[in-house]
Each structure stands twice: as C-alpha cells, then as structure tokens.
Amino acid sequence: MNLFAEQTILTVSRLTSLLKDLIEDNFSQVWAEGEASNLTYAASGHVYCTLKDSGAMLRCVMFRSSVKALKFKLEEGMALVVRGRLSVYDQRGEYQLIAEYAEPKGLGALQAAFVQLKERLAGEGLFSESHKQPLPFMPQKVGIVTSASGAAIHDILNVLGRRNAGLHLIVYPVRVQGVGSAAEIAAAIDNLNRLNAADVLIVGRGGGSLEDLWAFNEELVARAVYRSRIPVISAVGHETDWTICDFVADLRAPTPSAAAELVCTAREELLNQIQNLVLRLDQAISSQLKLRIHNLAGLRRALHDPSRMLGHQLQRVDDLSERLDMALRNLFGRHREQLARQEQHLAGLHPAIQISKLRQKLLLLTEHAERRVTSQLEQLGRERGEATARLEALSPLHTLARGFSVVERQTDKHIIRNAAELAIGEEIRLRLHQGCALCRIEETYSDSGVKATT
Known part of the structure; x- marks a missing residue:
C-alpha cells in the first residue's frame, strides 16, 4: 500500500505514528557526538539537554538509572559522545535521543570523573x-x-x-x-x-x-x-x-x-647509629692498645743493661702493665655503660615505663605533702597552746584568782578606779574570783590615808 499516493490523506497522529515506527525501528542503537547545552537535572533524577554542533541540534534525555551508572558528572558545555536510541515524542511531534551511555569526547569517563x-x-x-x-x-x-x-x-x-x-x-x-x-x-x-x-x-x-x-x-x-x-x-x-x-x-x-x-626506616637508622658507635668504640680501644704496646716496646729497648736495672725496672714494667690493663678495662667498661644507658633510655621511652615512673613520683610527692601537712598541724597546735597560755595569763579572771576584785557602781555598772568617784551611802558591787558582793560606802580614803568628805 502506497501511503503517500496522491489520494491518501493521513491524520497528524497517523503520520506521526508511522514516522515513530520508522525512526525507532531503524535507529535503535546509534552513537552521536556534540556539545551539551541547556543541561538540566530534574528532581526525578533524569537529565535533559540539547546535543548540538555547528549545523544542527538534537534533544536528548538520560533517565535516572543511566545517570547513576555514569562515573562522571554531566556538565553544561561538555563535549560528549553519546550512545542511545532515537524516539519520537508524539505530543510535540519531536524526535529525541534516549541516551543510555555517555563519555567526554577525547577523554574516558573514568578519567573525566x-x-x-x-x-x-x-x-x-x-x-x-x-x-x-x-x-x-x-x-x-x-x-x-x-x-x-x-x-x-x-x-x-x-x-x-x-x-x-x-x-x-x-x-x-x-x-x-x-x-x-x-x-x-x-x-x-x-x-x-x-x-x-x-x-x-x-x-x-x-x-x-x-x-x-x-x-x-x-x-x-x-x-x-x-x-x-x-x-x-x-x-x-x-x-x-x-x-x-x-x-x-x-x-x-x-x-x-x-x-x-x-x-622501618627510623628503626634502621637508629640501629645503624648504634652499630657505628660500637665500631668507633672498638677502633678507639684498638688504637689505645697499640699505643700502649708501642710505648712498652720503647721502654724495653731503652734498657741497655737489663741485669743492672732488672730490679726496679721490671717492677715498673709490671706496674705499667697492670695500669694498662686496668685502664683498658675501665675504658671498655665506661663505653659499655654508655651503651647500656642509651639502651635503658630507649627502653624508658616506652609509655608504660613513663607511666610507672610518674606514678612513683606522684606517690613520693603525696608522702612528702602528708609529712609537711602533719608537721604544720603539729606546729599550729603548739602555737595555739602557747597563745592560750598567754591569753589566760592576761585574763582578768586570772587576776581575780590572786585575790583581787572588780568594783562596779550598782546603778550604772561603771567600774570604779578611784575612791574619789564614790559617795558615802552609795551602793557598789564587788566582783570576786567566785561570786559577787553588794556593799554600801560608809567612808573613803585617799592613798595618803586622808579621809574623804562628802
């Protein structure tokens, strides 16, 4: 049937449907390249854009599942190579590319990502x-x-x-x-x-x-x-x-x-340093030993007549030999002690040892503080006792205990220090060491024994 004969009249829908079948059947797998423009990420996760070159443009859509599979992010203006299928959108009579895969032109998708x-x-x-x-x-x-x-x-x-x-x-x-x-x-x-x-x-x-x-x-x-x-x-x-x-x-x-x-570089460097120190120590000991042997040989050659000097010279040689042996042992011992201290220092850097040392130090400080506090409390106790004794010695009650009394005017409790302050017939109160007494004045006298008159 020739659908395009002169007498055949097609509706828009029928013509669009025929074009849709023709395009989708023949362009089910195509590659296209161009620049992405008007690129939009929809809320659904789909991406819409226009793929264009200098002569034409093609609407393009990539559904969410295909977008998520991409290793890189699609961006505006990116030159792309796209694989997909052509489809016709009936309502608008437009054809578009349904993109299933894309990668940047000239650059792999992974490299772009x-x-x-x-x-x-x-x-x-x-x-x-x-x-x-x-x-x-x-x-x-x-x-x-x-x-x-x-x-x-x-x-x-x-x-x-x-x-x-x-x-x-x-x-x-x-x-x-x-x-x-x-x-x-x-x-x-x-x-x-x-x-x-x-x-x-x-x-x-x-x-x-x-x-x-x-x-x-x-x-x-x-x-x-x-x-x-x-x-x-x-x-x-x-x-x-x-x-x-x-x-x-x-x-x-x-x-x-x-x-x-x-x-393990730092550990190796430290071991190399220790080995170098041991080597230098061996060289120093060997050098000292050779020097002492050389000096000893020179001394022996200087003995022209051993029989005459045999007594004290042999004794001197023995003494020097002992001193040499002792010096070498001391030298070697000092170097060994230095190495031991270095090893102990390295071991002491371990956190557990540091914590143990700090605990011991804290214990010593605590004991010292307790001793200081105890000593200060004892000193304060002694000072308090002395102050109490002084206060008791100065107390008026202590004076009353020795037979003295305090005289007060009965009316206003005024303390009387002078007999001239009293009047005949006036009542006074005597405060004794134990208890009080109420008295009436009949006569008063001055220090010279002169009777006062009122």
Missing part, C-alpha cells in the same frame, strides 16, 4: 599540606589495609621480614576492586581508627588499569583517609600510578614495598 573529583576535593582542602600528619618515629604497630591474596601484602611482608623490623602487624583484608570494594576500604580505615589499633596505616594494592585501581579514586575512600587520626601511607599501584587516595594521604609511597621501607 577522576579530574572532576580531584578538582572538587582540592577546592575543599582535602589535599592541604597543613592537614597532613607526620609519620611516628619508630612505630610499633602497623595496620595494613589491602587484599589478603594480592601481591601487595606479600611485598610488604617480604620487606619487613628482610629488614627484621620486629613490628606488630594488623592486616585488615578487603577487596581492592569491584563493586563494594571502596566501601570495604573506607570501613577498614574507620574501624582501625575507632579501635586505635595501629600507629600508622598502609592502604594500597598492586598495579593495574585505571578501572582496577578505581576503588582508590572513590570519594568514600578519600574522605575516610582525610578523617583518619592515624597517619596514612597510600601505596597504590606502580610508581607512575596516581590516585585520589595518594593526594589525600599523609604520605604517598610509589609501591607497597616502598611503603614498608618507610615504616
């Missing part, structure tokens, strides 16, 4: 040098977050075994690639921090493609490394491989083996 995340995290300060922690000096416990069966764990254990590091290792096995691997790595870092299980963490894996290493480019892992209170060494892939984890970590090692070398 890497660049976008790197720029965003750098802007937030996750790569800042001021946030990076120094590695601990001579760590005792090392946490290792990697695959239990990968090459990385074997390389790390091989280096630590060869260096005879004597470290306590905590291996936290995780998947290092595939779905869910990033969440496992982030959880391992968080759990080791929560348990405070290590002094330093090595997080990494062996080499691989960008897809293989992608778990270490996930934002989830980057933020776990950033919030870690334990210093983190990132050891992902080969020397030329760089991941987001490398930028966030406190230190980046080019390989897992290099990370193992880093955690």
Whole structure:
C-alpha cells in the first residue's frame, strides 16, 4: 500500500505514528557526538539537554538509572559522545535521543570523573599540606589495609621480614576492586581508627588499569583517609600510578614495598647509629692498645743493661702493665655503660615505663605533702597552746584568782578606779574570783590615808 499516493490523506497522529515506527525501528542503537547545552537535572533524577554542533541540534534525555551508572558528572558545555536510541515524542511531534551511555569526547569517563573529583576535593582542602600528619618515629604497630591474596601484602611482608623490623602487624583484608570494594576500604580505615589499633596505616594494592585501581579514586575512600587520626601511607599501584587516595594521604609511597621501607626506616637508622658507635668504640680501644704496646716496646729497648736495672725496672714494667690493663678495662667498661644507658633510655621511652615512673613520683610527692601537712598541724597546735597560755595569763579572771576584785557602781555598772568617784551611802558591787558582793560606802580614803568628805 502506497501511503503517500496522491489520494491518501493521513491524520497528524497517523503520520506521526508511522514516522515513530520508522525512526525507532531503524535507529535503535546509534552513537552521536556534540556539545551539551541547556543541561538540566530534574528532581526525578533524569537529565535533559540539547546535543548540538555547528549545523544542527538534537534533544536528548538520560533517565535516572543511566545517570547513576555514569562515573562522571554531566556538565553544561561538555563535549560528549553519546550512545542511545532515537524516539519520537508524539505530543510535540519531536524526535529525541534516549541516551543510555555517555563519555567526554577525547577523554574516558573514568578519567573525566577522576579530574572532576580531584578538582572538587582540592577546592575543599582535602589535599592541604597543613592537614597532613607526620609519620611516628619508630612505630610499633602497623595496620595494613589491602587484599589478603594480592601481591601487595606479600611485598610488604617480604620487606619487613628482610629488614627484621620486629613490628606488630594488623592486616585488615578487603577487596581492592569491584563493586563494594571502596566501601570495604573506607570501613577498614574507620574501624582501625575507632579501635586505635595501629600507629600508622598502609592502604594500597598492586598495579593495574585505571578501572582496577578505581576503588582508590572513590570519594568514600578519600574522605575516610582525610578523617583518619592515624597517619596514612597510600601505596597504590606502580610508581607512575596516581590516585585520589595518594593526594589525600599523609604520605604517598610509589609501591607497597616502598611503603614498608618507610615504616622501618627510623628503626634502621637508629640501629645503624648504634652499630657505628660500637665500631668507633672498638677502633678507639684498638688504637689505645697499640699505643700502649708501642710505648712498652720503647721502654724495653731503652734498657741497655737489663741485669743492672732488672730490679726496679721490671717492677715498673709490671706496674705499667697492670695500669694498662686496668685502664683498658675501665675504658671498655665506661663505653659499655654508655651503651647500656642509651639502651635503658630507649627502653624508658616506652609509655608504660613513663607511666610507672610518674606514678612513683606522684606517690613520693603525696608522702612528702602528708609529712609537711602533719608537721604544720603539729606546729599550729603548739602555737595555739602557747597563745592560750598567754591569753589566760592576761585574763582578768586570772587576776581575780590572786585575790583581787572588780568594783562596779550598782546603778550604772561603771567600774570604779578611784575612791574619789564614790559617795558615802552609795551602793557598789564587788566582783570576786567566785561570786559577787553588794556593799554600801560608809567612808573613803585617799592613798595618803586622808579621809574623804562628802
């Protein structure tokens, strides 16, 4: 049937339906490239945009499930290569591209996602040098977050075994690639921090493609490394491989083996210093011994006639030999004591020993304080007794006990100190050592014995 014959008349809906079938049947899988413009993220999660070049434009929609599968974020003005199918939107009579996959033109989707995340995290300060922690000096416990069966764990254990590091290792096995691997790595870092299980963490894996290493480019892992209170060494892939984890970590090692070398470097340097001190000590002793032997040989050659000087010279030689032997023993002993003190000092740096010393010091201070307080209390008791005795000696009651009395005018309780203050017939009150007496004045006299008149 020729639908386009001159006498055939089609409705708009019928014509649109025919075009829809024609387009959707023949363009069910197409690739298109162009620049994304008018890009909009809908509340539903779908993305709408117009894909255009210098000569035309094509409406494009990507549904939420396809958007979530992308490794990068679609942005306005981005040059894209899009795979999808053509569809006709009946109500508007427009055709559009239903996009199922997209990637930046000239740049893979993973690489684009890497660049976008790197720029965003750098802007937030996750790569800042001021946030990076120094590695601990001579760590005792090392946490290792990697695959239990990968090459990385074997390389790390091989280096630590060869260096005879004597470290306590905590291996936290995780998947290092595939779905869910990033969440496992982030959880391992968080759990080791929560348990405070290590002094330093090595997080990494062996080499691989960008897809293989992608778990270490996930934002989830980057933020776990950033919030870690334990210093983190990132050891992902080969020397030329760089991941987001490398930028966030406190230190980046080019390989897992290099990370193992880093955690035992300080210990090795200290052992080398001790070995150098022992070597220098041996050389000093040997030099002193050779010098004394040479001097002794010279003394022996100076004895032209041993038979004449045999007496006191042999005694002198014996004395010098004893002094030489004693000097060498003392010298060797002093150097051994110095080494022992250094070893004791290194051992004393252990937190448990430091805490024990502080406890002993606190106990001594407590005992000293108790003795001081007891002594001061005894002194205060003695001073109080002396003050009480002085107060009692000065007390008016003490004076009354010796036979004196206090005279008060009965009317106003005024204390009488002079007989001239009294009048004949006036009542007075005598306060005695024990009790009081009420009296009436009949006569008064001055100190010279002259009778007063009223």
